[in-house]
Amino acid sequence: MIGQLIFIIILVAAIYLFSKNVAKIRRNILLGKDTDRSDQPAKRWKIMAKVALGQTKMVKRPVAAIMHFFIYVGFIIINLEVMEIMIDGIFGSHRVFSKPLGSLYGLLIGGFEVLAVLVLTACVVFLIRRNIIHLKRFSGVEMTEWPKSDANYILCIEILLMSAFLTMNAADYKLQALHFGEYIKAGSFPVSSLIAPLLPSSAHALVITERVCWWFHICGILAFLNYLPYSKHFHILLAFPNVYYSNLNLKGKFTNMPSVTNEVKAMLDPSFTPPAPAEGEVSRFGAKDVTDLTWKNLMEAYTCTECGRCTSVCPANITGKLLSPRKIMMDTRDRITEVGKNIDLNGKDHDDGKTLLDTYITREEIWACTTCNACVEACPVNINPLEIITELRRYSVMEDAQAPASLNNMFGNMENNGAPWKYSQADRFNWKEGS
Amino acid sequence: MSELKVPTMAEMLAEGKEPEILFWVGCAGSFDERAQKITRDICKILQHVGMSYAVLGTEESCTGDPAKRAGNEFLFQMQAMTNIEVLNGYNIKKIVTGCPHCFNTIKNEYPGLGGTYEVIHHTQLIQQLIDEGKLKAEGGESFKGKRITYHDPCYLGRGNNVYEAPRKALEILDTELVEMKRCKSNGLCCGAGGAQMFKEAEKGKKEINDERIDEVISINATVVAAACPFCMTILTDGVKHRDKEDEIKVLDIAEITVKANGL
Known part of the structure; x- marks a missing residue:
């Protein structure tokens, strides 16, 4: 019960703070002069679907495109899991979707786990490109301390979140095998079952591991959400409206004042x-x-x-x-x-x-x-x-x-x-x- | 080829005639010696296919493109409105330009100021003439054994998505067309756009045209096909700067067409 209360307080505070900061950014954007970008809505939806959702302009650099695609798909799909976590947190349930979804649940969790590994891999590759290979694109006069750290923070947070997610599942998987408490058998765990042997075997320690990872994962996500408005990572939200309001004219055409x-x-x-x-x-x-x-x-x-x-x-x-x-x-x-x-x-x-x-x-x-x-x-x-x-x-x-x-x-x-x-x-x- | 006759709009009007198309020459095409030759080559092509055309002659004035890119919107609009008055006065419907900057400006930026015309670039005209079978690559110089690469002008390529027309004019030659790594929508600017043609470059470690010519050298091309008088000037400078005048020629698509047809 106390857990649920704490969870609800954290959730509400996180959403409130985030909305406040987003409102501030919106206010700042609207300090700009007016320009009409409301014409041709059909064309705009299409370009948004293609360029923002479909990421068609990324393919010019295939390695970055594939890695980025893993993180992007991972981010979107793993949000389904976050939804379950939210409901569990508020109502004190455990894996609330497992019963109604039946065998589909196992498939979903399996998919999330594979995606989590892909996200993890992509983040590691990105860290290597930035900090070991020192790709030229990531340097330049404007790439001072903060922009460089910002990029590394984002990648490290994502690695931590995915690790917590997988460890949580591994502990859950082991507890399910022990038929412990509310840890009912819930589908397959293709990745976390592999790391399960690394975890302690006592049920008590496993419950602690599972709970710590669960809290870390969800609090991490909420903290990350509130980091967005201060970070370049805000692009995950603004990319969509920004592409929707693209300049639809030929690039050679400059505005006549x-x-x-x-x-x-x-x-x-x-x-x-x-x-x-x-x-x-x-x-x-x-x-x-x-x-x-x-x-x-x-x-x-x-x-x-x-x-x-x-x-x-x-x-x-x-x-x-x-x-x-x-x-x-x-x-x-x-x-x-x-x-x-x-x-x-x-x-x-x-x-x-x-x-x-x-x-x-x-x-x-x-x-x-x-x-x-x-x-x-x-x-x-x-x-x-x-x-x-x-x-x-x-x-x-x-x-x-x-x-x-x-x-x-x-x-x-x-x-x-x-x-x-x-x-x-x-x-x-x-x-x-x-x- | 018979003697080159270049009719002006004023002459046409006096004779009560309206040409099918106006050839907008542009400042470089009018005054720059190298570009003047290309201007005459475009006229030769028009005369060869028997197209009814005319030029404005001394009534033409700068489109205002360099002023606009440099931020002088006043001067641009002054030029634009004066030109539009002349063009509308002659009831112009269709224009072919010898320069991608004129092409872009008249096509995209004049309509908002009262001047709406069908505007094409001379490489598009050449493509159309090839498609219609009016223009071939025979009876003139052979380009066999040459390696030709095409340099996309920014205001034709990225600016207006014209990538295929100029290549079409090269594909009919009996020669090898090689692409640079930075071509089409990824094309590298020659360094002259945005009014850079009229000023010294800012401090840096290299000139942009040298960077481009180094790319030409790296693919062993012997001819760089250009489609813009500014690219022409600045790429020719780059070739000179790299001491490659004997190995690499910079030629406009119109010049190549005229050579290939012996006009």
Whole structure:
């Protein structure tokens, strides 16, 4: 009875804390500017099914894809087991599904165990890739202490959880053989039966082992749940809405800024009166800080799991320039988190004197981009670092007048001669004379 | 081949004619010496198949692409709206461009500003002509024994998913087409996009075009087929930089087509 009470208290507290932190992230995301991504719902569901659920963009790197698939499927399917654990915890039952499900239960538990081993293996392989082989993709200026530890923590927690799950089953399996107490015969245990011989043989010690693992497993899961909002691992939740709200246009198409259209129209046609800007809208061209970006840009920042596929295909990064698309996303997330904290501590209008551009992302980084879309293509969850880079460039050029001198020359040529080079418009057709 | 005649829209209008397609030349195609040759080659192809076309000549102006990628949306929209006025004034319906940047900008970014046209890139036109049997690879230079690789321009490939049309033009040659590891949607940028063409590269350990040419060298290709004037310039620089001018030629798909047909 006390056990049930403690369990319910822990469960409620964990869910409450998690919801609170998720609400905070949601609030932070909505600090971004509005953008309409509600069109073509059928196409959006389809792309979500394909890219997020089906992980089609992962297959470009087969080893990582298979390992990640094990963990992904393991995570989703083992949740069925967590459901049973929850019910057992609340009602004080033991393996509540075993009776109603009959022989299917044995099959399920067997499946969970095989998956648990696959998850364990994948996590070990991932740890080796990160810490022993030192895969280049997992290094870079932005991969400082915290991002590196974060990745290792996630993998270690998953290994611990799976080990606890298997040990719990092993103890249960042994107790079933002893026909002890409520440990009724419940299906096959293909993996844990193999580790059972390693456990003590006294029923008392086995019960303690089983109970400790049970509590560790479920408390571990609840703790892990509450770790998500602080971690890159949050991608397991945001990947789905993030892909749903993908940019459905061709990658080459950049947005046309409507505010600029109005001004240009007014310049070309003096009789044109631009519509008044929406109430309370501060009009700034491009982005200086995170709140100038759209909510989708910010959602992407929280979705990024720092895998580095973007950076590893970035031509600027490959050739040693400072730009790293992954850093653009991580900086955006760190900054919006900071802005959110400022609001919590000092109210809505607090200015901490920091901005995304310059405090986090340097001008050198944004000017190194070739807008080639390789990073956008590479992202398994359709994150678009190029959009953020473009917005920062727009601010630099149109608000700050801080483009590199050679680009200002190019702008000047285009304005005066209609070409980016210093050639006369009158000479534009001279090409037909050559041979 | 008979003498090259390049009609302008103004001339066409004066004669009361409307061409089937407008050839949008682009700034590089108009002013860059190497690209000018490719521009004339595209005209040769159009004339060879007897397609009714025209150019804007001195009425053409930059699409605004480099300004837009560099963040100067004002300048871009000024250029765009001025061009759209000219294009709509001539009642243009269909456009072929000699440059993937012009192609992308007019096709994707002009409609939102009042300019909607059917836009194709010259490699797509060449593919169509091949499919229709109007264009072959005979009567000209043989590419036999050459190893050709195709460099995907970002704004044709990833930007607009055009991967097959340019390859089609190469497949009809009697030659070996070899792919680089980074091709199609994984293609590596030449380094010129996003207005990089007009500025010095940021500090790094290597130039992007050298990285690309090293990949060309690694697969022993003797011809790099390009489809973009910026790629053309910067890849040619890369070949020079690696001292491979005698071994590796950078040729536009239009040039290859003209050579293969002896136009």
